Amino acid sequence: MTTSLSFMDNGGEMGARMRSHDWSTSCLGDPHTWPQSLRSVVSACLNSPILGTILWGPDMCMLYNDAYVPSLADRHPAALGKPVADVWGSAWEQVAPQFYEAMKTGIGFSSSNVELTIMRNGQLEETTWNFSAAPITGEDGRIAGLLNQGIEITEQVRKEKAIHRAQQTLERTVDETTRDRNRLWELSADIMLRCGFDGEIKTVNPAWKDVLGWDEDDLVGVSLLKLLHPDDVDRTIAGVQELADGGYHTRFDNRYRHKDGTYRWISWSTQADADSIYAVGRDFTSERENAEALRSAEDALRQAQKMEAVGQLTGGLAHDFNNLLAGITGSLELLELRASQGRFGDMARYIETASDAAKRASSLTHRLLAFSRQQTLDPKPTDVNRLVLGMEDLLRRTVGPAVAIEVIGAADLWTALVDPSQLENSLLNLCINARDAMPSGGHIRIATANQRLNRKAAAAQQMPEGEYLSLSVTDSGNGIPPEVMSRVFEPFFTTKQPGEGTGLGLSMVYGFAKQSGGLVRIYSEVGRGTTVCIYLPRHHGVAEPVPAPTLPSLPVHHGSHETVLVVDDEPSVRLLIVDVLEDMGYKVLEAADSAAGLALLQSDVHVDLLITDVGLPGGMNGRQMAEAGRVDRPAMRVLFLTGYAQTAVFGGGQLDEGVEVMTKPFNIDALSERVDKMLAPR
Structure with missing residues (x-):
């Protein structure tokens, strides 16, 4: 009688394969004739998510589900309907006795962590399995087959073994580390200790005896502060507080008293937990003394170089x-x-x-x-792009037709607080140097850029971290050899022929940049050209508008009632100033030193403006004389004359209302204009 194969439905890949398989050569025969006991167990196996195979009949022919397929690897699908011994060969021999015993006795079994060597995909593999076998009773009451279910746990076992090996390694490492730590504690030449945050010593290693002469019995229970040099106590207490706040020290230097009464310099590395400080210290007294001798020698060498x-x-x-x-x-x-x-x-x-x-x-x-960074600067919020473009024609005429100039201005360039005339002078000097480096002609590129230097970039440039704008001049000239590069900023150093240069151009640029809060960097490659870059700090403000050009003219004064006191110890300078002021119609008084000038200021003589040199003989300088004179004449205006920078004479502070400074030497027009402006009605 023929029956349907519906028991193979819903069996996934293997159900489909069983329905289409040619069973004519199989020991199982046509599925339409299979007994109900086999049909039932096949249906259960095909629909099970657990790896399973049915071993049926005396030959134990194999029927298996989708979950069993991966374990067969290249044996699938040929294994379907074949005796298990033919399919698994030597691997079957490792477990066959258990299965034959189950077929014989009708008693099932389960086995765990069974290691099997299996040939899969042409390679031998060491695998591990958990599996079981349950007898299947046929219609005649005899054992007709076995339902074999299982799971391969090879990867799980491998991971467990790896974890076990790691645990064993860790245990060995801990044991070795403990032994090493104990050996280090006993044998180290560096002193070690554990102490509380109050400084009380809890444990020390034997090196204390060799380094500082103290035994463990001398130290345990004693406060570290009692051993410190008095000058180092406060600093050490502050260091302990840093540790209490969660910090640590890679190096902390202080002095400890030796048992013989001398002091030794100890360099500590420290760390702390909730209640203790752990510290390792190295005696570097000899190194420090040698370093101080070396420092003295270096200072002497620097002084000799400075004098040279x-x-x-x-x-x-x-x-x-x-x-x-x-x-x-x-x-x-x-x-x-x-x-x-x-x-x-x-x-x-x-x-x-x-x-x-x-x-x-x-x-x-x-x-x-x-x-020397001593010039008087007149810094203004400056649009550097506009300044460069305004100089472009002058620069082209200066370098000549053999040198091409390219100007690249950055969009949205930041503002710089800088003296525009000095920046123009610096740019002109750099372009002249670039021209001289290209005797046969070449190319100059002038570029501006915004530069944000983070800590790493700033350290590489040896500059403070922050925002800068840069003005660079790049030439295609000969480049600067390394032996010359180290001297380019020296005053009067020049590679030009005698009479062709003073050697002060780059020195001036360097000093101007430093005085403006910036820096200069040079990048050069022999045969490839040179770039000189001026870095200026960003100014958060709007650039001042460029004043309309005017023709120079001597200011015309229309009054004659103002009185000016001129104090200068140089007769020729004093004569010049007095003559100019008298020509302008002012009444002029003069004095040759601060004592004579102060006497006039403390007299009943009317003075509207004091013009004085800063450096004066007579017991006080010009600034002191002016301050004393303004006590009783607070409305008197003061014009200081100096050959030094305003910051060098007056510091970085603002000048008082009605006080101004002019740099020597000056021309007559500039002096006249300044005096007329200061005495103009307000």
């Missing part, structure tokens, strides 16, 4: 100023001679020569002051 630099500086100054003074004094002598001869036609030429030499001398002093 001063010698070079003064020698260069003397040379350049002698040349300039020769032009001035020679012109004056010729003026005197021509005047005595009645020959007035050549006088204009000699005046022009003397004036030109004086201007060059003034420029030289300004460069020196810029290098």
Whole structure:
């Protein structure tokens, strides 16, 4: 009788395979003729999520479900309907006795953690299984087959073994670490201790005896503070508080008293838990003493180098100023001679020569002051892009037609608080240097940019962290050799031929940038060119508008009732100022030192404006004299004259209302304009 195969329905892949399988050569025969006992167990097995196979008949032919397929690997699907011994070979031999015994006795079994060596996908694998076998009773009451179910736990076992090995390794490591720590505690040349936050010593290692002469019995229960050098107590207490607050020290240096009464320098590394401080200390007394001897030698070397630099500086100054003074004094002598001869036609030429030499001398002093960061700056919120564009024509004319200039201005460039004229002078110097580095012509790129330097970038540039704008000049010239690079900022150092440069250009740029709160960096590669970059701190403000150009003219004064007191110990300067002021219509008083000037200020003489040199003889300087004079004359205006920077004379503070500063040397127009402005009605 033929029956349906509905018992194979819902069996997934294996149900479909069983329905389409050719059973004619199988020991199981046609499924339509299978007994009900087999059909029932097949239905249960196919629909089970647990790995399962049916071993039926004397040959134990295999019927299995989808969950069993992965364990068969390349044996699937050929295993379907085949005797289990043919399918599993040697692996079956490892477990066969249990299954034969179950078929014989009708008693099922279960086994755990069974290790089987299985050939899968052409390779031998060590696997681990949990499996069971349940007898199946046929229609005649005899055992007709077995239902084998199980699960492969190979990966689980591997992980457990790995965890076990790791635990064993950890235990060995802990044991070894403990032994090493104990050996370190006993044998270390560094001193070790555990103490409370009150400083009371709890334990120490034997090295204390060798380093500081103290035994454990001398120290346990004693406060560390009793061993400290008195000058280090407060600092050490503060360090303990840092540990109590959760901090630690990689190096903390202080002095401890040796048992012989001397003190030794100890460098500590420390850490703390809830109730104790743990510390390891190294004696570095000898290293410190050697370092102090080395520091003294280095200081002496730096002083010698400084004196050599001063010698070079003064020698260069003397040379350049002698040349300039020769032009001035020679012109004056010729003026005197021509005047005595009645020959007035050549006088204009000699005046022009003397004036030109004086201007060059003034420029030289300004460069020196810029290098030393002592020049008087007039910082203003400045649009550097606009400044560069305004100089572009001048720069092109200066470098000549053989050098191409490219200007790249950053969009939304930040504002800089800087002296515009000094920045223009710096840019001009850099372009001239770039031109001179390209004797056969080349290319100059002038660029601006916003720069945000984080801590890492700032450290690499050796600059403070923050926001900067940069102005860079890059040339395609010869580049700077390493042996020259280290000296480029030295005053009077130049690679140009004698008479072609003073060696103060880059020194001036460097000093100006430093005085403006910024820095200069040079990047160069021999044969590839040089970039000089000025970094200026960002100013959070709006740039001042560029004033409309005006023709220079001598201010015209319309009154004659104001009185000006001029105090200067240099007769020639005093004479010049007095003559200019009298020509402008002012009443002028004069004094040669601070004592004479103060006497006039403390008299009944009316004074509207005091013009004084800062450096004066007579017991006080010009600033002190002016302050004393303004006690009774608070409305009196003061104009200080100085060859130094305003910050060098007056510090970084603001000047009082009605007080201004001019830098020597100055021209007559500038002095006249300043005086007229200060005395204008308010």
